[in-house]
């Protein structure tokens with residue numbers, strides 16, 4: 453009796469401690485509001501450094517709506533758990549981070565906790581940003597606090613029950629957040645895993661939406677696009693050398709691969725302005741990860757089976773000749789400017805046709821660096837069936853890989869903006 457009572461009180465004590473521990477994790481304290489610091493109170497070199505880091509982290513990519521004011525937020529991010537709106541990170545007092553001290557900003561970036569103590573959702577990649585150094589976070593803070601303040605409220609999120617309860621994120625953090633700066637002396641790896649958050653799109657996620665680090669850079673779906681592998685499983689036709697990667701990340705075009713499209717286009721437009729040394733470090737790191745990929749060991753010559761495929765698929769051939777050949781046929785003026793042959797683009801070589809379909813339906817905005825032709829959108833010119841025919845033709849003519857199944861469904865999915 454006494455014994456079991458002791459055991460019981462022991463258990464109660466443990467539960468009590470666990471409860472207190474959990475509560476302090478669940479409910480974080482608010483940090484005091486400050487008056488927005490005067491922009492000229494920040495060191496200019498620090499602000500400039502912060503600008504470069506913001507480009508590496510593509511802060512604007514998530515925090516600026518198309519046609520909206522820079523960093524004023526309001527962009528809808530679709531996740532499997534519902535829609536989350538990015539917040540206003542201009543120094544606006546009421547609706548932005550104007551009242552945030554540096555400590556509050558650092559806590560958000562390292563721990564995913566807002567100034568008022570509530571937990572932020574990991575759609576904000578603080579699980580990566582936590583790796584940045586104190587000095588880098590100070591520079592980012594200086595950069596953001598010197599932007600023009602824009603009062604613009606953030607729309608309410610639309611999440612599946614029970615996720616509107618922000619404290620639930622505390623459990624996620626316990627499981628998946630490895631908090632704190634990294635002292636990795638490989639600058640490329642540090643940036644890739646930290647501020648540049650390349651795994652945010654290229655690493656598959658588990659059921660709770662956390663990156664599956666055992667499959668780092670194995671390729672993953674993001675917003676209806678497929679971000680291909682960036683490791684030894686890369687299906688690229690040609691080697692992703694450090695120079696090719698630097699050109700791609702820095703200009704949006706690799707002459708031995710393709711142009712960066714969709715979400716990657718936005719990433720490269722920011723990286724094109726970031727410090728060269730940092731972009732080169734990232735390029736060197738990924739070249740190392742991809743050095744044993746098949747295309748790195750045995751580069752593929754350009755494939756073009758035109759005479760054979762035009763015979764077996766005259767309809768596809770006619771569509772291609774009418775709409776695409778003026779730019780993409782061997783010898784076309786655009787090709788003479790040194791654009792890559794279609795057979796060297798990874799989108800034609802992956803298991804799903806979605807990226808190729810996106811490019812055809814939506815067109816391809818000019819890469820950051822080279823000027824010259826851009827790809828027009830063909831979504832309104834063709835039916836689903838015709839687009840499926842063109843894509844089947846591309847895959848047959850420009851690769852040695854099996855045909856893609858269910859193309860028409862994939863066209864419909866791409867038009868609706870959904871993935872796989």
Ligand code: HEC
Pocket residue numbers: 505506509510511512513514515529536537538539540541548549557560561566567571572573574575576577581592647652
């Ligand atoms: C992949 C998209 C994405 C990127 C990239 C991104 N953010 Fe965010 N960020 C978000 C979302 C979404 C939220 C809101 C999360 C929430 O409401 O829980 C957010 C919230 C924040 C907050 C908290 C603000 C508040 O009002 O609560 C800060 C600070 C922030 N981001 C800074 C940055 C900085 C600095 C960068 C670049 C280094 C950056 N973010 C890049 C998506 C992103």
Ligand code: HEC
Pocket residue numbers: 644648649650651652653654674677678679680682686687688697700701709710711712713714715716717719734738797798799807
């Ligand atoms: C917002 C999501 C997103 C982020 C963040 C992102 N990528 Fe991508 N990336 C994509 C998508 C989607 C594609 C496929 C589109 C295409 O091929 O144009 C892609 C394509 C690529 C390719 C081309 C691969 C090939 O074989 O053709 C490379 C290289 C690449 N990304 C590197 C990076 C690096 C390095 C980073 C971090 C600095 C990064 N990506 C961050 C989404 C992203």
Ligand code: HEC
Pocket residue numbers: 709710711772775776777778779780786791792794795796797798799800808811812816825826827828830842846
């Ligand atoms: C006015 C010129 C132009 C026309 C017409 C055009 N494209 Fe493009 N296309 C481009 C440019 C520019 C790019 C980006 C540079 C690159 O990737 O080589 C591109 C890129 C692509 C890509 C991505 C490259 C890759 O492998 O990832 C595909 C796929 C593609 N085009 C298919 C087509 C198809 C199919 C048609 C006809 C329906 C077509 N294009 C018509 C200019 C054009």
